[in-house]
Amino acid sequence: MSRQSVAKAHQKIQELAWEPLYHEPVKHYGTDYTFSKAQKKDPLKQVLRSYFPMQEEKDHRVYGASDGAIRGNMFRQVQERWMEWQKLFLSIIPLPEISAARAMPLLFRTVPNPELHNGQAIQMIDEVRHSTIQQNLKRLYMNNYIDPAGFNSSLRNFQNDYCGTIGRQFAEGFITGDAITAASIYLTIVAETAFTNTLFVAMPAEAAANGDYLLPTVFHSVQSDESRHISNGYATLLMALADEGNHQLLERDLRYAWWNNHRVVDAAIGTFIEYGTKDRRKDRESYAEMWRRWIYDDYYRSYLVPLEKYGLVIPHDLIEEAWNQIWNKGYVHEVAQFFATGWLANYWRIDPMTDKDFEWFEYKYPGWYDRYGKWWENYNRLSMPNGHHPIVLEDVDYVYPHRCWTCMVPCLVREDMVMAEVNGQWRTYCHEECRWTDTTAFRPTYQGRETPNMGQLIGKREWETLYHGWNWADVVSDMGYVRDDGKTLVAQPHLNLDPKKMWTLDHLRRCPPLQSPNVLLNKMTPQERDAFHANYIRGGPAGRSAPADA
Amino acid sequence: MTTAQERSVPKPVFTDAEAGAKEFPDSTVRRYNYYIPQKRKQTHYEDVTVEVQPDPRHYLSQGWLYGFSDGRGGYPLDWTALKAWGSDRPEPERFPGSGGKGYDWPAHGWHEFRDPNEEWELTLYRYNSNVVRQLNQNIAAARQAKAFEQWNPNWVRFVESHVGAWMHVDHGLGLYLFANANRRAPTNMHNNAISVNSMHRIRAAQDLALYNLTLSEEIAGFDGAVHVETWNGDPAWQGVRKTAEALTAIDDWCEAIFAANVVFEPLVGELFRSNLVQQASPGNGDWVTPTIIGAEEYDYAERDLRYTKAMFDLLTNDREFADHNKAIMQQWLSTWVPRCIAAARTLQPLWSQPDSKPPRFEDGLDRAKSRFSGILSELGLQTPKELAQ
Numbered sequence: 001m002s003r004q005s006v007a008k009a010h011q012k013i014q015e016l017a018w019e020p021l022y023h024e025p026v027k028h029y030g031t032d033y034t035f036s037k038a039q040k041k042d043p044l045k046q047v048l049r050s051y052f053p054m055q056e057e058k059d060h061r062v063y064g065a066s067d068g069a070i071r072g073n074m075f076r077q078v079q080e081r082w083m084e085w086q087k088l089f090l091s092i093i094p095l096p097e098i099s100a101a102r103a104m105p106l107l108f109r110t111v112p113n114p115e116l117h118n119g120q121a122i123q124m125i126d127e128v129r130h131s132t133i134q135q136n137l138k139r140l141y142m143n144n145y146i147d148p149a150g151f152n153s154s155l156r157n158f159q160n161d162y163c164g165t166i167g168r169q170f171a172e173g174f175i176t177g178d179a180i181t182a183a184s185i186y187l188t189i190v191a192e193t194a195f196t197n198t199l200f201v202a203m204p205a206e207a208a209a210n211g212d213y214l215l216p217t218v219f220h221s222v223q224s225d226e227s228r229h230i231s232n233g234y235a236t237l238l239m240a241l242a243d244e245g246n247h248q249l250l251e252r253d254l255r256y257a258w259w260n261n262h263r264v265v266d267a268a269i270g271t272f273i274e275y276g277t278k279d280r281r282k283d284r285e286s287y288a289e290m291w292r293r294w295i296y297d298d299y300y301r302s303y304l305v306p307l308e309k310y311g312l313v314i315p316h317d318l319i320e321e322a323w324n325q326i327w328n329k330g331y332v333h334e335v336a337q338f339f340a341t342g343w344l345a346n347y348w349r350i351d352p353m354t355d356k357d358f359e360w361f362e363y364k365y366p367g368w369y370d371r372y373g374k375w376w377e378n379y380n381r382l383s384m385p386n387g388h389h390p391i392v393l394e395d396v397d398y399v400y401p402h403r404c405w406t407c408m409v410p411c412l413v414r415e416d417m418v419m420a421e422v423n424g425q426w427r428t429y430c431h432e433e434c435r436w437t438d439t440t441a442f443r444p445t446y447q448g449r450e451t452p453n454m455g456q457l458i459g460k461r462e463w464e465t466l467y468h469g470w471n472w473a474d475v476v477s478d479m480g481y482v483r484d485d486g487k488t489l490v491a492q493p494h495l496n497l498d499p500k501k502m503w504t505l506d507h508l509r510r511c512p513p514l515q516s517p518n519v520l521l522n523k524m525t526p527q528e529r530d531a532f533h534a535n536y537i538r539g540g541p542a543g544r545s546a547p548a549d550a
Numbered sequence: 551m552t553t554a555q556e557r558s559v560p561k562p563v564f565t566d567a568e569a570g571a572k573e574f575p576d577s578t579v580r581r582y583n584y585y586i587p588q589k590r591k592q593t594h595y596e597d598v599t600v601e602v603q604p605d606p607r608h609y610l611s612q613g614w615l616y617g618f619s620d621g622r623g624g625y626p627l628d629w630t631a632l633k634a635w636g637s638d639r640p641e642p643e644r645f646p647g648s649g650g651k652g653y654d655w656p657a658h659g660w661h662e663f664r665d666p667n668e669e670w671e672l673t674l675y676r677y678n679s680n681v682v683r684q685l686n687q688n689i690a691a692a693r694q695a696k697a698f699e700q701w702n703p704n705w706v707r708f709v710e711s712h713v714g715a716w717m718h719v720d721h722g723l724g725l726y727l728f729a730n731a732n733r734r735a736p737t738n739m740h741n742n743a744i745s746v747n748s749m750h751r752i753r754a755a756q757d758l759a760l761y762n763l764t765l766s767e768e769i770a771g772f773d774g775a776v777h778v779e780t781w782n783g784d785p786a787w788q789g790v791r792k793t794a795e796a797l798t799a800i801d802d803w804c805e806a807i808f809a810a811n812v813v814f815e816p817l818v819g820e821l822f823r824s825n826l827v828q829q830a831s832p833g834n835g836d837w838v839t840p841t842i843i844g845a846e847e848y849d850y851a852e853r854d855l856r857y858t859k860a861m862f863d864l865l866t867n868d869r870e871f872a873d874h875n876k877a878i879m880q881q882w883l884s885t886w887v888p889r890c891i892a893a894a895r896t897l898q899p900l901w902s903q904p905d906s907k908p909p910r911f912e913d914g915l916d917r918a919k920s921r922f923s924g925i926l927s928e929l930g931l932q933t934p935k936e937l938a939q
Binding site: 063073083118142145168169177210467484485502 | 558563564565566567568569570571572575576577579580581582584599600601602603604609610612614615616617618619621623624645646647649651671674675676678681683718721722724725726730731733741742745746760775778781782791792795798800801
């Protein structure tokens with residue numbers, strides 16, 4: 001057995017599949033796509049006989065490095081600015097990973113190709129690997145990094161925090177709705193093929209530059225599994241393309257999946273890389289430069305565009321628009337500013353930017369200081385409690401944004417905000433594409449075609465609604481973001497761990513109550529609403545209010 | 551003379567950001583504080599598993615965000631008819647000013663399940679790597695010892711047809727029952743245990759397929775394709791096939807796991823593996839096949855059955871729904887026991903095929919029934935009358 005070639009072994013295991021004679025397997029999930037049976041090959045030819053030892057060897061390397069990091073006192077050299085953002089990232093990412101495992105069965109009955117099912121089963125267990133290995137990394141951080149707060153409450157906080165809710169789309173989008181939309185197009189064709197490059201390759205490189213070589217160790221090991229998953233998606237996509245009737249749905253799903261991934265992943269990873277680093281060498285790549293390399297060149301030009309010849313309609317306009325958002329409209333900077341504005345509703349600490357950071361931003365993003373510099377100076381000024389409120393409640397010319405109903409990132413590029421009345425509720429969207437996703441794509445008909453299997457956007461999608469009218473101290477207590485003395489907040493707008501410099505519930509108790517923008521919007525008269533919208537889209541950049549005289 | 555240009559690399563910085571460097575609120579709180587461990591201390595397994603899959607009944611304040619076309623998201627509790635305490639309480643209502651608190655953790659009894667095998671990535675790869683390495687070595691040793699030459703012709707036919715046919719059961723259940731069920735259960739602990747079970751079955755299927763390939767190369771006249779014909783057409787296998795297909799057609803994920811691991815495996819799987827193949831092999835000069843089959847037997851008997859018993863034991867002893875659950879499981883037994891007994895009996899002709907005969911079929915079936923009754927007894931379930939068939 002051990003001497004057989006991989007190709008021969010893989011060929012042999014194809015004999016395992018059988019067509020049911022007496023009972024069809026249960027069909028739990030539906031799709032509006034149609035597939036004819038086709039002998040698409042599993043290009044990676046993975047056999048468990050070699051797979052398990054390979055993964056075990058990868059584990060040896062990961063856990064050996066973990067031991068080495070502890071013995072070598074790695075945490076004496078990690079940057080707290082960086083590690084704090086890992087409290088958010090590592091609270092989010094195990095769920096998308098495990099959701100990818102749960103997504104695989106969506107494809108068993110919808111993609112009639114047993115050879116691919118074998119690859120999907122291996123992907124399932126890969127994802128169990130990723131989820132638990134990441135939980136383990138977080139556990140190691142919790143045990144060895146100076147400030148365990150936020151790591152120790154990670155999965156509770158992830159479930160009730162608005163940032164966690166944004167990140168959850170990157171998981172729930174895999175496991176519900178139309179089986180092919182979710183488990184193939186959103187998960188494998190876009191999330192894994194495009195965005196794991198920034199998640200699992202670009203970001204770990206930044207971790208290493210900040211003294212943390214465990215994140216690269218774990219995530220490069222994870223990324224080495226992704227090539228198999230990308231192949232799963234590619235084979236399914238080619239099968240889908242073989243049927244002309246699927247092209248309309250593929251176009252819809254690529255647009256939705258691309259845009260949502262851009263909104264969610266670029267928001268989070270862009271912030272971690274640009275605002276979580278202390279490495280301000282001018283020749284290190286900015287997130288925009290990384291994006292251009294990993295997403296635009298490697299994914300869009302090398303992977304997507306060649307698929308045009310098979311009939312795939314590529315959302316060229318949205319790829320260019322995503323770049324426009326990142327490069328011209330400061331999408332990542334707007335998000336980072338918002339996260340810092342709302343620091344008190346988080347479970348990690350956010351370091352103020354310094355002159356050195358300003359210089360780097362200005363070099364990489366000319367014009368940055370004029371837009372964001374003043375606000376970050378205010379953030380620094382207001383970071384220690386000194387008789388004032390947290391920055392969100394101080395006058396720093398920042399208008400608290402409305403939240404996008406679809407991607408749940410706030411409507412930060414103010415000029416792009418659009419509204420719609422859906423199911424009797426007025427909703428705001430960060431961009432026309434997000435409005436399209438809610439009002440057009442996630443509907444039971446699409447361009448006159450019945451799409452009975454398409455999913456729905458559900459849930460309480462504006463976090464602020466839950467706490468409308470609440471005192472901020474009660475909000476933070478309700479969410480559980482309080483340290484073990486019963487009053488000091490987990491979150492802080494600085495890195496100073498002197499208890500006298502840290503914000504407490506007492507400071508928040510004095511603040512005015514939280515107001516839900518969406519609740520307020522729905523109380524407006526039509527005239528008020530129109531005026532509000534006209535004013536909102538004249539605001540920004542950097543959250544500035546609209547000029548009074550315009 | 552050359553001048554060395556300074557390379558642009560990040561500079562190490564002493565930050566002293568290690569645990570214990572300072573004292574401040576939470577500086578010593580170094581355990582996950584969002585769940586209650588099963589025993590006194592939190593285990594490594596629990597830390598990497600519990601709560602990864604969220605629940606709107608306790609912490610998931612904004613609820614599920616994406617739903618199927620019927621508007622249901624996440625992991626609905628009614629994807630099985632069984633219930634754990636708290637299952638009937640409604641999800642907390644959310645509205646302007648409602649706050650985000652749900653029921654106290656765990657909110658319902660499903661979250662109390664822990665896999666006694668404590669499977670996570672480190673354990674599952676370690677375990678399965680050991681299995682495939684040992685099997686490779688066993689087979690390599692057999693080749694070197696020319697062990698296959700000792701097989702009598704009838705045994706060669708038996709292995710190519712009947713040991714070969716079993717790979718299809720493993721493959722079908724591994725993919726379409728167990729892997730399918732890993733999307734269905736309401737907690738990460740259930741779904742991870744089920745996905746590991748799935749990989750055991752798929753690995754066992756591939757172990758048999760690749761063993762079959764080796765035998766094709768080692769034994770003149772060994773027909774490596776006949777297992778497919780046997781599975782497709784041999785009347786002795788059609789009862790097993792019909793039952794295996796029926797298992798993959800089950801809608802309720804608990805019923806699927808129950809029917810496969812509590813009923814089918816003891817009455818059919820172990821009957822075939824332990825009471826036929828393992829018993830007949832030595833007398834027919836085969837000491838290799840039992841090592842392949844034995845690996846799968848260990849998967850089931852020592853690991854998959856172990857988590858299955860822990861999972862259903864919680865439900866038959868549930869503080870609110872024990873009677874409800876037992877009644878449903880008894881119904882499942884009434885459905886699946888006759889099917890499995892019928893499948894077992896259709897296999898009976900296999901017992902007479904080897905030259906050196908294993909113990910009688912009826913004796914083997916009695917042992918399988920006795921084993922099955924023991925499992926039911928541990929779960930507090932009654933042996934169904936259909937077992938007498």
